[in-house]
Amino acid sequence: MRLCRPWAPLVGLLVAGIILLSLSRLGLVIWQWDRVIAQKALTTVLLQGLRVDLIQMGLWLLPLALLAPLIAHDKTWRLWRWSLIIWGSLTLTVLAFMEASTPAFIQQYDLRPNRLFIEYLQYPQEVASTLWHGFKLPLILGLSLTLCVLMITWRTLKRRLPHHPPKGHSIRLLMTWPLVILLLAGMIRSTTEHRPANPAMFALTADPLVNSLILDSTWSVEFALYNLQHEAHSSSIYGHLSDQAMLATLRHGDMPWLNPNASLPTLHTQTATYARAKPLNLVIILEESLGAGFVQSLGGQALTPELESLKSQGWWFENLYATGTRSVRGIEAVVSGFMPTPARSVVKLSLAQRHFFTLADLLKQQGYHTEFIYGGEAHFDNMRSFFTGNGFDQVVDQNDYKNPMFTGSWGVSDEDLFHKTDQRLQQHTQSGQPFFTLVFSSSNHEPFEYPSGRIQPEGPIHSVHNAVRYADYALGQFFDQAQQRDYWHNTLFLVVADHDVRVYGNELVPIKHFHIPGLIVGADIQPRKIKSITSQIDLPPTLLSLMGINSQHPMPGRDMTQASQQAAQGRAMMQFADNWALMRGQAVTILQPEKPALAGRYDATTQSLTLTGTASSAQSRDALAHALLPAWLYQQRRYHLQADQPPMIAKQASNQSMAYK
Structure with missing residues (x-):
C-alpha cells in the first residue's frame, strides 16, 4: 500500500468523480423511472454507466498521470501541488456543470447534451434568453451546484495536499508509474474488442433516452466534439x-x-x-x-x-x-x-x-414493425x-x-443469422402486423x-x-x-x-x-x-x-x-x-x-x-x-x-x- 501513496490524490479524484456521476445518473433514472423500467434496463443503466464513468475519469486523470514523473518531486513540488488543485477542481467542476445542465436539456431534446449543446453556443443571446425564461429554476440550481462543487473541491485539495513531498515519494511514484498508465489506458479503452468503447457501444435499448442515461453528459459532448473534426x-x-x-x-x-x-x-x-x-x-x-x-x-x-x-x-x-x-x-x-x-x-x-429519414421511420408511421x-x-x-x-x-x-x-x-x-431471421418473420406473420x-x-x-x-x-x-x-x-x-x-x-x-x-x-x-x-x-x-x-x-x-x-x-x-x-x-x-x-x-x-x-x-x-x-x-x-x-x-x-x-x-x-x- 505504501507504494500507492503517491497516487492518493488521483484516487481521491477518481472516487469523487465516480460518486458525482453515479448520483447524477441515479437521480435521472428516478426521474425517468417509467421509461427505464419499460426497457427493463435498470441494472444495465447503472452498471454500464459505471463503466462509462471510469472511461470519463480515466480521460481526465491521464494528463496528471503523464506529467507526474516530470513535476512530482522535491524541486517542482509546488508546481505539482497546484497542478493537482487546479486540474482536480476543473475536472469535478466541469462534470458537475454538465450533469447540472442535463435535466433541462433532456426536457428540451429527450437526450443528454450532445452535438446540439455545442452548436447552440453560437447563439449565446438566444440560449441565455431561452434558459432564463423557460428554465429559470434549473438554471439557478445548476449554477449554484456547480459553484458549490468548485468551492468544496478547491478548499479540500488545498487543505489535504501537503506543502512538501513525503519521504520516498519520488522513488515510489517512478516505480508504480508504468502500472498506473497501463490501468488508465485500460479504463479509457474499456474493451478488448476491435475498437475502443464509444457511445454506440452503450446503445443497449430501443429507447434513445435510456441509452443516453448510460452515458455521462461530459463524455457525450466530448465525443460530439471529436466527431466535429470529421464532419x-x-x-x-x-x-x-x-x-x-x-x-x-x-x-x-x-x-x-x-x-x-x-x-x-x-x-x-x-x-x-x-x-x-x-x-x-x-x-x-x-x-x-x-x-x-x-x-x-x-x-x-x-x-x-x-x-x-x-x-x-x-x-x-x-x-x-x-x-x-x-x-x-x-x-x-x-x-x-x-x-x-x-x-x-x-x-x-x-x-x-x-x-x-430512414425507411423504418416512414414505414413505422404506416403501422409497420x-x-x-x-x-x-x-x-x-x-x-x-x-x-x-x-x-x-x-x-x-x-x-x-x-x-x-x-x-x-x-x-x-x-x-445463425438467417435462422433467427426466419423465426422473427414467422412471428411477425402470426401477429398480423406488417413488418420491415x-x-x-x-x-x-x-x-x-x-x-x-x-x-x-x-x-x-x-x-x-x-x-x-x-x-x-x-x-x-x-x-x-x-x-x-x-x-x-x-x-x-x-x-x-x-x-x-x-x-x-x-x-x-x-x-x-x-x-x-x-x-x-x-x-x-x-x-x-x-x-x-x-x-x-x-x-x-x-x-x-x-x-x-x-x-x-x-x-x-x-x-x-x-x-x-x-x-x-x-x-x-x-x-x-x-x-x-x-x-x-x-x-x-x-x-x-x-x-x-x-x-x-x-x-x-x-x-x-x-x-x-x-x-x-x-x-x-x-x-x-x-x-x-x-x-x-x-x-x-x-x-x-x-x-x-x-x-x-x-x-x-x-x-x-x-x-x-
Missing part, C-alpha cells in the same frame, strides 16, 4: 456553389420535383407504380463485402450458385453501383436513400442520430444508436442468439471464418473466395426455407451488397470495384433485368413503389419501376477517399479536393476508366451540385419527414445562406 471535411472541398445555384442545377437535372424555396427541398410525393389493396412487407438483406466480381465464374466454377439461381426469379440489377467502400456508407444509401459525401457516413455523425437483425455487436459503427434513434423498434444482435452453431470474430454465422426487417450478414468479413462441412473449400480455408461460397450457401438455405413459409407471398426481399470486399486500384475512382449485385424477389415479382445504371440510393424508392406504398419522402433516388427510368442511361455516385465521381452512362465526372473536375469514360466491358481531360463547366456544375447537396441537407437538418421536425432555436431554424467556398 468539417465536407463536400465544400470540391468547389463553390450558392445554395440556390446548387438547388436550381438539380431541379433542372435529375430532380425536377425539387422545391428550392421549401424548408425541406427534396421532400416530394411518390405514387406507387404498383397499386395494392394491402402493401407488402419488406426484408432487406445487406450482404457483407459481396462485389459483383464474385457473382461470376472463377476458373469455370460459380462462387455464388444460389444467388445465380435466384436471379431468374426476380428483378436483377445488372449495373448497380455502391456509393462507397464502407458498410455504413451502404447502410445510409439503402436504408436512408442518402447520397455520399467525403465526410463520414451519417450513420456515425451526430446530427443524424435522431430526426433523420421495424427491426434490425445482425449477427455481430450492433454497436459497431454506431449502427444501434442510429437505428434506434431513427425509426427501428427493435435491434437483434449477437447477444440475442441462444447456443449459435458457430461464432467467429465478427459474430455468429450467416446460418433489415438483415446484415457478416460471414464474408476478414478473417473469413465460417462453419466447416457446409462447402467444399478451395485453396486456403479462410479465404475470401471460400467465405463468399459459404455466404452464398447460407443465403440459398434461407430462401429455400422462406419460399415455403406463409410470409413469402406477401413479402418483398431485396438482396444487395454493402460494398465490394476491397476497393482498390490506381484509378482516381476504381469504378469496377463499386459494381455490386442487387436482386428483388418474393411476392408476385416477375423476372426482369434492369440494365440502366443504378445507384444504391435508387433502391429504397423502387422498393416503396413495388410494395404499393404511396408516400412523401426526401429521398433523391429514382423509382426504377417506371418504364422511363428503366429505359434511361441512368447515373451513379461514388465516393472514394477524397474523390467523388458521377457516372452517367459511360461519361464520368470526377471531383478532387481543390482541383478542377476531370472528365472520363468508363468501359464496363473492360472495366476501365479513361480520363479525357478537364470536365466542361456543365459537367463540373452537375457533379458539384450532386456532391454538395447531401452535406447541405445534413448540416441544415433538412433530410427528414415533414412530421419529424427536429427541435431548433428560432434563429437556427431561419433561412440561412450556406455558400460553399
Whole structure:
C-alpha cells in the first residue's frame, strides 16, 4: 500500500468523480423511472454507466498521470501541488456543470447534451434568453451546484495536499508509474474488442433516452466534439456553389420535383407504380463485402450458385453501383436513400442520430414493425444508436442468439443469422402486423471464418473466395426455407451488397470495384433485368413503389419501376477517399479536393476508366451540385419527414445562406 501513496490524490479524484456521476445518473433514472423500467434496463443503466464513468475519469486523470514523473518531486513540488488543485477542481467542476445542465436539456431534446449543446453556443443571446425564461429554476440550481462543487473541491485539495513531498515519494511514484498508465489506458479503452468503447457501444435499448442515461453528459459532448473534426471535411472541398445555384442545377437535372424555396427541398410525393389493396412487407438483406466480381465464374466454377439461381426469379440489377467502400456508407444509401459525401457516413455523425429519414421511420408511421437483425455487436459503427434513434423498434444482435452453431470474430454465422431471421418473420406473420426487417450478414468479413462441412473449400480455408461460397450457401438455405413459409407471398426481399470486399486500384475512382449485385424477389415479382445504371440510393424508392406504398419522402433516388427510368442511361455516385465521381452512362465526372473536375469514360466491358481531360463547366456544375447537396441537407437538418421536425432555436431554424467556398 505504501507504494500507492503517491497516487492518493488521483484516487481521491477518481472516487469523487465516480460518486458525482453515479448520483447524477441515479437521480435521472428516478426521474425517468417509467421509461427505464419499460426497457427493463435498470441494472444495465447503472452498471454500464459505471463503466462509462471510469472511461470519463480515466480521460481526465491521464494528463496528471503523464506529467507526474516530470513535476512530482522535491524541486517542482509546488508546481505539482497546484497542478493537482487546479486540474482536480476543473475536472469535478466541469462534470458537475454538465450533469447540472442535463435535466433541462433532456426536457428540451429527450437526450443528454450532445452535438446540439455545442452548436447552440453560437447563439449565446438566444440560449441565455431561452434558459432564463423557460428554465429559470434549473438554471439557478445548476449554477449554484456547480459553484458549490468548485468551492468544496478547491478548499479540500488545498487543505489535504501537503506543502512538501513525503519521504520516498519520488522513488515510489517512478516505480508504480508504468502500472498506473497501463490501468488508465485500460479504463479509457474499456474493451478488448476491435475498437475502443464509444457511445454506440452503450446503445443497449430501443429507447434513445435510456441509452443516453448510460452515458455521462461530459463524455457525450466530448465525443460530439471529436466527431466535429470529421464532419468539417465536407463536400465544400470540391468547389463553390450558392445554395440556390446548387438547388436550381438539380431541379433542372435529375430532380425536377425539387422545391428550392421549401424548408425541406427534396421532400416530394411518390405514387406507387404498383397499386395494392394491402402493401407488402419488406426484408432487406445487406450482404457483407459481396462485389459483383464474385457473382461470376472463377476458373469455370460459380462462387455464388444460389444467388445465380435466384436471379431468374426476380428483378436483377445488372449495373448497380455502391456509393462507397464502407458498410455504413451502404447502410445510409439503402436504408436512408442518402447520397455520399467525403465526410463520414451519417450513420456515425451526430446530427443524424435522431430526426433523420430512414425507411423504418416512414414505414413505422404506416403501422409497420421495424427491426434490425445482425449477427455481430450492433454497436459497431454506431449502427444501434442510429437505428434506434431513427425509426427501428427493435435491434437483434449477437447477444440475442441462444447456443449459435458457430461464432467467429465478427459474430455468429450467416446460418445463425438467417435462422433467427426466419423465426422473427414467422412471428411477425402470426401477429398480423406488417413488418420491415433489415438483415446484415457478416460471414464474408476478414478473417473469413465460417462453419466447416457446409462447402467444399478451395485453396486456403479462410479465404475470401471460400467465405463468399459459404455466404452464398447460407443465403440459398434461407430462401429455400422462406419460399415455403406463409410470409413469402406477401413479402418483398431485396438482396444487395454493402460494398465490394476491397476497393482498390490506381484509378482516381476504381469504378469496377463499386459494381455490386442487387436482386428483388418474393411476392408476385416477375423476372426482369434492369440494365440502366443504378445507384444504391435508387433502391429504397423502387422498393416503396413495388410494395404499393404511396408516400412523401426526401429521398433523391429514382423509382426504377417506371418504364422511363428503366429505359434511361441512368447515373451513379461514388465516393472514394477524397474523390467523388458521377457516372452517367459511360461519361464520368470526377471531383478532387481543390482541383478542377476531370472528365472520363468508363468501359464496363473492360472495366476501365479513361480520363479525357478537364470536365466542361456543365459537367463540373452537375457533379458539384450532386456532391454538395447531401452535406447541405445534413448540416441544415433538412433530410427528414415533414412530421419529424427536429427541435431548433428560432434563429437556427431561419433561412440561412450556406455558400460553399
